[in-house]
Amino acid sequence: MADVINLRTARKTRAREVKEQEAVANRAAFGRTKAERAADEAEAARREAALDGTKREEGAAVRNVSETNDV
Template sequence: MADIINLKRFKKRVARDASEQQAAANRAQFGRTKSERASDERSGKRASELLNQHQLNGEDAT
């Protein structure tokens, strides 16, 4: 015979797990310091400038 499962408790546990996963994703996406964001922006801008410098026709990529 199968175990009896309390559906209300099961739904709450699933919701809690989903909420924890969302919180972890938000921490990874938004949990950076201002200096880290600025550093990433500078490196992205530098990479974009290097890419634009290597174009053969000299036109902007935008």
């Protein structure tokens, strides 16, 4: 004799499996997690801040060029 099952539970289980398969496909299609995107944004901000810290003032570069031409 077959096991008695609750049809509502079986239907919900099947729906969860379908949703999980769609989620796997979407994760593959759309890529990274929110944490990965946030980490990349933080790294880009860090690199930008480091680059800004090493920039010279525009007036100083012009002044240096004009001083070398006068000599």
